[in-house]
Amino acid sequence: MVFFISILRITGHLLTFFSLFFVADLASAVSFKRAHTSVDLVTESQTIKAGQTVAVALTLSPIPHWHTYWQNPGDSGLATDIQWTLPKGFKAGGLAFPPPGIIRLNDIVNFAYDGPLTLLGSITAPADFDRMSTKGIGPILLKSTVSWLVCSDEQCVPEQADLALSLQPGDGKPEPAQAVRFAKARALLPQTVAWPSQFSVSQGTVTMHINWGVNKPTLVSAQFYPLTPAVLVNGAPQTLSVDGNSLWISAKALKSSKIPDSLSGVLTVKTSASAETEAFTLNSQLAPARLDVPANATPAQLTNSSDKPLGLFAAVGLAFMGGIILNLMPCVFPILSLKALALAKAGHSPAKAKNEALAYTAGVILSFAALGGLLLILRSLGQTIGWGFQLQNPWIVGGLALMIFVIGLNLLGVFEISTRFAGSGQSLTQKDGLAGPFWTGVLAVLVASPCTAPFMAGALGAAVVLPAIGGLMIFVFLGLGLALPFLLIGFMPALQRRLPKPGAWMLTFRKLLAVPMFMTAAWLGWVLYQQVGPATAATATTALNEQAYSETKLASLLADRKPTFVYFTADWCLTCKVNEHSTLHTDAVATALKKHGVTVLVGDWTRKDAAIAGTLAKYGRSGVPLYLYFKPGATTETPEILPQVLTPDAFVKTLGG
Secondary structure (H helix, E strand, O other), rough: OOOHHHHHHHHHHHHHHHHHHHHHOOOOOEEEEEOEEEEEEEEEEEOOOOEEEEEEEEEEEEEEEEEEEEEEEEEEOOOOOEEEEEOOOOOEEEEEEOOOEEEEEEOOEEEEEEOOOEEEEEEEEOOOOHHHHHOOOOOOOEEEEEEEEOOOOOOEEEEEEEEEEEEEOOOOOOOOHHHHHHHHHHHHEEEEEOOOOOEEEEEOOOEEEEEEOOOOOOEEEEEEEEEOOOOOOOOOOOOEEEEEEEEEEEEEEEOOOOOEEEEEEEEEEOOOOEEEEEEEEEEEEEEEEEOOOOOOOOOOOOOOOOOOOHHHHHEEEEEEHHHHOOOOOOOOOOHHHHHHHHHOOOOOOHHHHHHHHHHHHHHHHHHHHHHHHHHHHHHHHOOOOOOOHHHHHHHHHHHHHHHHHHHHHHHHHHOOOOHHHHHOOOOOOOOOOHHHHHHHHHHHHHHOOOOOOOOHHHHHHHOOOOOOOHHHHHHHHHHHHHHHHHHHHHHHHHHHHOOOOOOHHHHHHHHHHHHHHHHHHHHHHHHHHHHHOOOOOOOOOOOOOOOEEEHHHHHHHOOOOEEEEEEEEEOOHHHHHHHHHHHHOOHHHHHHHHOOOOEEEEEOOOOOOOHHHHHHHHHHOOOOOOHHHEOOOOOOOOOOOOOOOOOOOHHHHOOOO
C-alpha cells in the first residue's frame, strides 16, 4: 500500500511539473482557429511584479474577403470584445483599436478591417502581489473569452474562442521575441492629443474646427471616424479646409432630436512630409454658437486615397512617354512643322544636324525645368496652382498669340525677320547658328503646355508631392521625351537621309505652315478674350444640362446617392476642347447621361481658381483635363477616373451601356 501511495505521489508531482511547463508555454502565445478567423493571444512579458501592467496583444486574421469591425462598427456589425477571468486583485484594461477603413455594401457603411488586426489590452497585478508571490502561489492563470463578428459581402458569422495565458512572478521584463509585434501594434494606435476642438450642428451639417497648433504640409489624405453615435452620417463625404493652424471638417449630420455635448473620434492624417498615416484621438466640444468655415480657408489638397502615389521611377517613365506622345498633340504640330522645315533646310550635314538637335533639346529641357521649378516653388509657398498655370496669365497668352501671329506673317513672306530678332525665338527657321533651334524648343514648350498627353497626368501629379529634386527630374524627362524625335534625327544619319532635299517645294510648304500658325493665334486670342472679358459660367450645353462645379454641390449629390459626372476643363486646353467636341457634346453621350439620370458638373479652370486647383491635386492631377464618374453610393474618395482621351463608345460603356 505504501508503495502504491508513493507511486501516486510521484505521478502527481510529475503531472504538476509538466502542467507548469504547459501553462508557462501559454505565455509565449496561444492560438485558436475558427472557420473564418485565426486568433492569436500573447503577453509582452512572461513575468509580472507587484503593481505592474503587462501588455497583451490579440490578433484576428480573417480569411480573404472577410472583415472584422472597429469599436464603432458603423451602420451594422459588432466590435471585437474580450472578457477576462482573473485571479483576485488582478485587473484588465480595455482593448485599443487602430484606425479602421471604410467598407461599403449598397446602403450600408461599416468601419472595419479587411485584413489581420492586432488589438492591444493590458493586465495589471495587485500592489501586494510581491507578498502573495513569496507564498509560492505559482503561475497566474489568465482566462479569457474572445468574441467577434466576421463578415463577407454575403454573410456574417459570430465567432468565439476561450483562450488562456499564464504569467510567472518575476521582474516583468518584456520578451525580446515579442518586441517587433508590440512595436508595430503601438505604432498604429491613435495618439491622444490636446488640440482644442469644437463642433456645431446646423441645417443638416456637422462642422468641426480643430486647432492643431502648427501649419501642416499639404494633406494627402484625411478622415474623421466618429466614436460618438448618432451625430454624423456614417461614411458621408467629408469636406476639409485649411485655415492657418486650423482644420475644418464638414459632413452631413444624422437627423437626431438630441445633440451631444461632445463628439469624440479618430482623425487620420497623411501629409506630403510623411510617408505614414498619423492617427489622433479627438474630443470635440459643442460650440456655443454655429460654426462656419472662414471665407479665407482653402480646400485641403487631397489625393485619391484609394490610389497609391507614383514612385519616382514610375513617374519619370510616364513623363518620358508623355513627352513623346506630346509630339502628336494638335497644339504642338505648328511648332514641330517649323522644326521639320529647318531640318530639311539644313541638308545632310551630320555636324549641323547634331548641333541643331542638341540646341533644340536644350531649349525644350531647360524650358520644362524652368516652368516646373517655378510651379514647385509657388506650390511650396502656398500657391494653389497646377500645370498650365502660365496660360492663366492674360499677358503671357497675349504675348504668345502675338508672337505666333507674327511668325505666321513671316511664313507668308509679308516680311523677313532680322537676325537681331533671333533672340526672341521668331527667326527659328530663318537663321543659321544655334539660337534658332534653341528658341524653337522654348516656343514648343510654351505652346505644348495646354495639351495634356496620356501618361503625363499621373507623372505631373507626382511631381508636386515628390521632393524637389525628384519633381524636377520628372520635368526634365518630360522635355527629353518631347525632344526625342529630333534628337534621334540629329544623331542617326539613316534618318537624316530620309529627310527631303531642299528645293522650291519648301516655299510652298512654308506658306502652308502659316495656316496652323494663324489658327493657333486665333485660338489664343479667344482664350485671351475669355480671361479679360466679362466673367461667365463654365461652358455648358443645354443637351447635357451642365451645372457649375462646387465641392458642396458634389457632396450633396453623392449624399443623395445620385450618379454624377464631373469634368474639369479650360478654354486654353486644346485636348479638353477636342474631347468636348468629339465625345462629351455628342448626341450619344447626352442620351446615355439622360438614360442613367447622371448629373453633370463642370469646373472651368480658364481663369485662376484655387478651389479647382485643390480638387485636381486631391485626385493626383496638376492640370486639365480631368474626368470623374461617381456611381451611386460612391464618395469623393472613390470616383472612377476616366482616360484623358475620350471616345463616345467608351464613355457610354462607363455609364453602363
